[in-house]
Amino acid sequence: MYRFFLAIRYLRSRLVNLISIGGVMAGVAVLIVVVSIMDGFQERVRKVVRGSLSHLILTPTVDSQDLPPFIVLEKGLLRDVPDVKAAAPQIRYPVFHEYESRKRSVAQIDGMSLHQMEAIGIDYRREKKVSEIASYLIAQHSPDDPFFHPDAVEFEKATCIVSRTFAENFMLGVYDLDGNVAHRFGAMRDDTSGEPLEDMTVVRQRARELIGQEVRIVFGTQTMRGGQRSFEPNSKNLLITGVYDSGDSVEDNSRLYLEIGEVAKMGSVKHAYLQANVLLEDYEKAQAVKKTLTGILGKRFVVETWEDQKAKFLAAVNQEKVMLVIVLSFIVMLGGFIILATLTLTVVEKTRDIGIVAALGAGRTGILSIFLWNGLLIGVLGALMGLGLGAWFTANVDGVHDFIKQVTGRDVFPPNIYHFRSIPTVWHWPTVLSIMGGSVIVAFVAGLLPALRASRLDPIAALRYE
Amino acid sequence: MSDLTTPAAGESAEVDTRRVLLDATGLTKTYRVGGHKLEVLKGVDMQVREGEILAILGTSGCGKSTLLHVLGWLDSADEGRIVFDGTDRSTLGSSERAHLRNRVMGFVFQFYHLLPELTALENVLMPSMIQHGPLAWRKHKKAATQRAQALLALVGLTERSMHRPRELSGGERQRVAIARALQNQPRFLFCDEPTGNLDGATAEDVRKLLWGLNEKQGQTMVIVTHDAKLAAQAHRVVHLVDGRIESNRQLDLVEEVDL
Numbered sequence: 001m002y003r004f005f006l007a008i009r010y011l012r013s014r015l016v017n018l019i020s021i022g023g024v025m026a027g028v029a030v031l032i033v034v035v036s037i038m039d040g041f042q043e044r045v046r047k048v049v050r051g052s053l054s055h056l057i058l059t060p061t062v063d064s065q066d067l068p069p070f071i072v073l074e075k076g077l078l079r080d081v082p083d084v085k086a087a088a089p090q091i092r093y094p095v096f097h098e099y100e101s102r103k104r105s106v107a108q109i110d111g112m113s114l115h116q117m118e119a120i121g122i123d124y125r126r127e128k129k130v131s132e133i134a135s136y137l138i139a140q141h142s143p144d145d146p147f148f149h150p151d152a153v154e155f156e157k158a159t160c161i162v163s164r165t166f167a168e169n170f171m172l173g174v175y176d177l178d179g180n181v182a183h184r185f186g187a188m189r190d191d192t193s194g195e196p197l198e199d200m201t202v203v204r205q206r207a208r209e210l211i212g213q214e215v216r217i218v219f220g221t222q223t224m225r226g227g228q229r230s231f232e233p234n235s236k237n238l239l240i241t242g243v244y245d246s247g248d249s250v251e252d253n254s255r256l257y258l259e260i261g262e263v264a265k266m267g268s269v270k271h272a273y274l275q276a277n278v279l280l281e282d283y284e285k286a287q288a289v290k291k292t293l294t295g296i297l298g299k300r301f302v303v304e305t306w307e308d309q310k311a312k313f314l315a316a317v318n319q320e321k322v323m324l325v326i327v328l329s330f331i332v333m334l335g336g337f338i339i340l341a342t343l344t345l346t347v348v349e350k351t352r353d354i355g356i357v358a359a360l361g362a363g364r365t366g367i368l369s370i371f372l373w374n375g376l377l378i379g380v381l382g383a384l385m386g387l388g389l390g391a392w393f394t395a396n397v398d399g400v401h402d403f404i405k406q407v408t409g410r411d412v413f414p415p416n417i418y419h420f421r422s423i424p425t426v427w428h429w430p431t432v433l434s435i436m437g438g439s440v441i442v443a444f445v446a447g448l449l450p451a452l453r454a455s456r457l458d459p460i461a462a463l464r465y466e
Numbered sequence: 467m468s469d470l471t472t473p474a475a476g477e478s479a480e481v482d483t484r485r486v487l488l489d490a491t492g493l494t495k496t497y498r499v500g501g502h503k504l505e506v507l508k509g510v511d512m513q514v515r516e517g518e519i520l521a522i523l524g525t526s527g528c529g530k531s532t533l534l535h536v537l538g539w540l541d542s543a544d545e546g547r548i549v550f551d552g553t554d555r556s557t558l559g560s561s562e563r564a565h566l567r568n569r570v571m572g573f574v575f576q577f578y579h580l581l582p583e584l585t586a587l588e589n590v591l592m593p594s595m596i597q598h599g600p601l602a603w604r605k606h607k608k609a610a611t612q613r614a615q616a617l618l619a620l621v622g623l624t625e626r627s628m629h630r631p632r633e634l635s636g637g638e639r640q641r642v643a644i645a646r647a648l649q650n651q652p653r654f655l656f657c658d659e660p661t662g663n664l665d666g667a668t669a670e671d672v673r674k675l676l677w678g679l680n681e682k683q684g685q686t687m688v689i690v691t692h693d694a695k696l697a698a699q700a701h702r703v704v705h706l707v708d709g710r711i712e713s714n715r716q717l718d719l720v721e722e723v724d725l
Contacts, residue, residue: 001603002595009583356579359540360646361568361596363561460541463579 002357003366007373010350016342017378023335024382024439025389031328031435032390037397038321039431040424045317048248048419051132052255053306054088054277055286056293062300064270073276074126080296083280083289088126089273091263095119095219095256098235099170114218115170117254119160121263130279133257136244138164138200139207146242147259151212158262160215161242163252164188164203167210168196174213186210198421207243214239217256222268236266249415276301332439336446339378343371343450347457354454355462368455375447379440387436397423484515487654487686488537493546494709495532506532507543508709514654517684519677521691521700530690530706531658537688538571538656539563551653568596572647574676576659578639580631586642587627590614593649610649617645621675637668644675655679657689661696673699 011017060067068076070089077084094116101113124147128134140146140161147159162171173187183191186209190197197203215238220231238258246252258266260273280289286305293303307314347354354367393400401423405411415421495507506529514520524530535541537548539555548555551570558566572593580589594610595603618627621641631639640660647655660676661669673696679685689700697703705712 001598001600002592004600005595006581006583009581013583352579353581356581357592357596358564359538359567359573359579360593361564361566363564365561366564366596460535463540463575 002362003369004373006357006370007377010346010370010374011377014342014346016345017374020335020339020342020378020443021382021385023338024332024379024443025385027328027332027335028383028386028435028439029389029393030331031325031439032386032432033393033397034324034328035321035431035435036390036394036425036427037423038317038324039426039428041418041420042317042321043426044247044420044424046314048246048251049310049313050306051136052246052248052251053309054130055280055283055306056278056290057304057306057309058276058278058293058297058301059304060271060274060276060301064272066300067271067273068300070273070276076296077278077293081289081292083282083285084278085281086126086129086279088130088277089123089260090127090275090277091121091260091267091269091271091273092275093119093121093219093263093267093269095217095266097166097170097256098216098218102172115254117217117256119217119219119256119258119263119266121258121260123260127277130277132246133244136246137161138204138243138245139211140242141211142241149212149239149241152239152241157239158236158258159241160238161244161257162210162215162240163255164207164243164245165249165252166254166256167207167243169253170215171210171213173206173209186213196415196421210240210243212240215256219266221266234266247421248419249421250417250419329438332442335382335439336442339375339443339446340449343375343447344453346374347371347450347454350454351457351462354457355459358457358459359463364455367457368451371451371454372444372447375451376440376444378447379443382443383436383439386439387432390432391427394425394427397425484517486513487516487551488512488514488688489549490537491547493533493536493543493548495529495536495541495543505709507536510546510706510709510711512537512704512711514686514688516653516686517680518702519680519687519689519700521689521697521703522706523691523694523697523703524706526692528706529709530692533706534656534658534688534690538573538654539567540573568593569650570653572650572652572655574640574643574647574655574657574660576662578631578636578643578663580639580642580646582631585628585630586618586623586634586645587611587614589631589642590617590645590649592646597650614645614649617648618642621645635668636664637671640664640668640672641675644672648679653686655685655687657687659691659693660689661693662691669696 058073070087074087077087095118096114097117098112098114100111101108106113122133124133124145137146142148146161149159151157152159167186168188171186171188173184183206186206188197188203188206188210189195197206216235217238218233218235221234223230223232238256242257244252244257263269264272278293280286290303290305293301297303357367357370401413413423490513491511493507493510494505497504497506510533512520522530522533532541536543539548539550542555550566553566555563580586581592584592591610591614594606594614598606598610615624615627618624621644623638623641623645626634626638626642631642634642640663644660655676657676661672664672676685676687676689677699680687689696690706691697
């Protein structure tokens with residue numbers, strides 16, 4: 001009984017132990033916060049990247065004349081592969097957005113600047129089944145078809161869906177001619193501060209105002225002239241009929257959704273589709289289905305899962321997490337060294353007490369346990385306090401972020417670098433518990449050396465005289 | 467090789483029939499102080515009978531504390547044999563020795579040696595806490611606490627039971643230490659200069675307390691001291707001179723060096 005009892009007393013009577021506990025607490029809290037943010041980041045990245053892709057991606061490797069029409073491919077997939085739920089065609093084509101730049105830092109030609117983008121041609125009816133596009137839409141003219149607008153039909157205009165981020169950066173809005181509206185009509189930024197709007201009702205309102213405005217794009221069209229393949233520059237005004245937000249503010253900035261036929265026409269692409277996105281019943285079976293499909297489709301298609309396509313990016317995110325955990329683990333190590341130092345001091349200071357307890361009949365193992373308990377208690381208390389601090393920090397991460405931004409004037413999580421507007425976090429108990437457990441083990445090991453030292457003291461030498 | 471332990475003057479005629487509780491023969495102990503050999507015990511033979519107060523009288527630094535530590539199994543002798551109530555020290559391992567010390571031996575030191583973080587009551591409870599593991603402690607806690615309180619009452623410190631050592635006077639601290647030594651009802655009490663650090667009146671209080679224990683409960687005690695007046699009141703006095711027991715020396719020889 002005395003072991004635990006004395007360990008607690010020694011813990012309570014020494015202020016330096018608070019430093020040890022604080023050291024462990026800091027390490028645990030920082031690790032929990034960072035791992036929660038990195039896990040959240042990883043999860044959000046996966047969700048967003050996957051959201052604009054699909055489970056499996058089939059890329060044709062053959063000439064257009066050998067490519068089966070999409071309807072045939074779709075029918076075949078649905079019939080022959082039971083795990084396939086839906087498929088959608090896609091063509092991605094590079095375009096430039098031409099705009100009037102107000103920034104001197106942007107290269108300009110006759111006052112106009114170019115912003116490189118990817119036009120993603122989709123078949124909306126099919127696409128909404130295989131990707132998250134439908135849930136990303138924050139404004140659209142027609143509820144059934146985000147590419148529909150009566151003006152487009154009347155004036156024979158091509159239509160497009162732009163992203164919220166793109167609108168923030170390039171759609172400056174127009175002043176309402178009637179003067180009924182106080183703000184720049186369709187601008188996604190605050191008129192005075194220039195900051196992106198955050199209130200979703202206002203964002204939706206402005207997004208609706210964007211519909212009917214136009215975007216000018218420049219692109220190359222394939223032509224054959226005298227047996228020579230070449231690209232002819234072309235340009236087009238697109239009518240905005242929808243606004244979406246996938247949550248990935250970096251990717252969104254250079255994406256533009258168009259109808260697949262429109263993109264094929266723009267680029268004069270002979271293939272009816274350059275990519276087929278496939279949704280499975282269960283993503284767990286992706287590897288098996290991938291194998292089956294590779295067998296059926298042979299060399300006409302490359303079959304990849306979405307993770308295969310983004311493998312490098314996902315690995316980079318994971319790598320960043322691992323690196324951070326390794327680096328921050330040193331804080332816990334440091335906590336261990338503080339424990340080692342303070343407990344060593346305690347043992348030296350308590351030499352006489354150790355002799356007394358030995359004289360009263362405590363064995364070597366008993367004295368060993370007093371100080372082992374001491375280290376363990378510091379570890380457990382530090383880990384629990386770190387859990388509390390880490391949990392609070394993780395729960396209030398956006399508040400803390402705003403606070404840091406206010407105090408230091410620096411945005412430590414800029415959305416144009418980290419892809420997201422808010423800081424994502426995930427509370428994963430097994431990870432949190434293993435961080436705590438690891439710290440307790442470090443504390444225990446740090447206490448081992450002083451404890452062994454205490455147990456090896458000669459009680460008589462310890463008692464001898466004052 | 468060594469002198470026999472003989473009864474002090476006045477008792478020599480009687481034949482002591484009480485049981486021998488502690489029997490030590492041929493104890494030697496040598497310290498090495500930087501390459502220099504220091505023989506502290508040069509063959510000590512002595513016996514302590516149940517219920518007696520034996521005083522070991524010696525000058526400062528003559529090795530009487532070492533002898534007490536060896537007799538109380540805190541320290542080991544280089545040679546010789548100690549049998550406590552039929553158990554030979556050499557037959558036990560260190561944890562068994564610690565256990566036995568906890569159960570049957572009590573120690574009172576010159577400098578009290580209380581644990582500073584603990585209250586008087588907790589200090590007295592310490593031997594019981596060492597005796598019982600965490601599970602057994604729950605069962606024994608109540609009885610042990612009652613006993614500790616009774617002992618504090620016996621030494622007249624009921625009011626001080628919640629005080630820490632630094633809030634107590636020297637005499638009070640020594641009385642707490644005595645209560646602690648008695649907590650596990652030891653067969654044997656070892657006192658190392660129990661009054662050495664106390665002023666005259668307080669020293670006498672502590673002496674009376676110890677002698678009272680002997681009168682009421684027949685507590686066996688070995689007291690080492692350089693104080694001839696204290697030693698004179700013991701049932702039996704042996705002198706430790708030059709690492710050997712010399713019981714027929716005159717008391718006044720020791721008194722010369724008494725501080």
